Amino acid sequence: MNGSAARWSLAALLVVVALVFAIWPRGDDAGQPTAGQGTAGQGTAGQGTGVQQDRRDADTAEALAPLRERASLDACPTPAAGTASGPLAGIVLECIGDGSEVDLGQALGGKPALINLWAYWCGPCAEELPHLQEYADSVAGEINVVTVHQDRNEANGLTKLADYGVRLPGVQDGTARIAAAVGAPSVLPVSVLIDADGNVAKVLPQPFRSVDEIDDAVRAELGIAR
Numbered sequence: 001m002n003g004s005a006a007r008w009s010l011a012a013l014l015v016v017v018a019l020v021f022a023i024w025p026r027g028d029d030a031g032q033p034t035a036g037q038g039t040a041g042q043g044t045a046g047q048g049t050g051v052q053q054d055r056r057d058a059d060t061a062e063a064l065a066p067l068r069e070r071a072s073l074d075a076c077p078t079p080a081a082g083t084a085s086g087p088l089a090g091i092v093l094e095c096i097g098d099g100s101e102v103d104l105g106q107a108l109g110g111k112p113a114l115i116n117l118w119a120y121w122c123g124p125c126a127e128e129l130p131h132l133q134e135y136a137d138s139v140a141g142e143i144n145v146v147t148v149h150q151d152r153n154e155a156n157g158l159t160k161l162a163d164y165g166v167r168l169p170g171v172q173d174g175t176a177r178i179a180a181a182v183g184a185p186s187v188l189p190v191s192v193l194i195d196a197d198g199n200v201a202k203v204l205p206q207p208f209r210s211v212d213e214i215d216d217a218v219r220a221e222l223g224i225a226r
Contacts, residue, residue: 054094054174055154061099067158073097076169077144079106086198087181093171096149096158102171104146104178105198112201112222113144113194114214116168117179120149120156122188124207129166135214136168138226143218148173150188193221 076095084090084105095102108115116132118125129147136145145168149157152174161170173179184190185205191214193201202221208214219225 054152054172054177056152056174059152059154064099064155064158067155067162068097068099071097071158071162072167073161074167074169076100076102076171077107077111077146079103080109080111084109084198086194087200088178088194088198091177091181093148093173093177094154096147096154096161096170096172104171108144108146108194109198110196111144112142112196112218112224113146114218115146115148115178115182115192115194117148117150117173117176117184117188117190117192119151119188120153120160121151125189126160126164127209128189128207129161129164129168131208131211131214133164133166133168135211135226138211139218139224143222143224144169146170148178150174150176150179191217193218195222 073096075097079102084103086105088108089105091104092101093104094100114132114135116129118129132145132147136143139145147161147166147168147170149170149172151157154172154174157170157172161167171178178184178192179186179190182192182200182203184192184203187205189207191204191206191208193204195201202217204217208217215226
């Protein structure tokens with residue numbers, strides 16, 4: 001009986017050792033993703049890239065076409081020659097007015113800019129945007145004024161711009177890449193003043209309540225007056 005028990009104990013020990021060896025991590029497996037995980041920068045099936053979508057799947061070109069026609073937004077700035085510098089360099093977004101892609105760093109290079117971060121559900125944004133339109137009209141050619149819609153519902157963004165009568169050029173940034181690049185806080189609206197070299201002159205997490213307030217801020221930080 002004792003001999004049989006000893007043999008069973010030895011057999012059980014061998015099974016345990018075999019199992020431990022089977023599941024013990026190997027050095028050549030380190031850093032490899034498990035099935036279905038993927039790695040940073042790799043796309044998953046159906047997405048094409050590892051970058052999150054900036055708009056909803058429902059916001060197709062066909063669905064947005066009548067909204068874009070109604071909004072009739074100004075064209076996004078044309079990329080300038082040369083290499084873009086500053087935090088916006090290499091950020092490619094969709095121009096909300098026509099669906100084209102724009103490298104914002106390249107497009108704004110060589111001219112000062114006021115970039116306004118907003119969303120369709122933001123009440124202070126609704127009050128501020130018409131002032132930005134009036135200001136942009138008064139300084140045409142001196143500074144680029146560009147809106148950045150910071151919500152994935154692009155259709156609602158276009159609808160609100162049309163309702164507000166705002167025709168400013170804008171980009172769709174549902175994943176807030178611009179806010180992250182310039183260090184903007186998690187509030188809306190935020191205006192970002194960019195100098196002609198592409199560097200951030202000032203981040204203003206506040207709504208403008210008049211054209212004069214906008215003019216004062218741009219004059220103080222960028223040296224541009226109406």
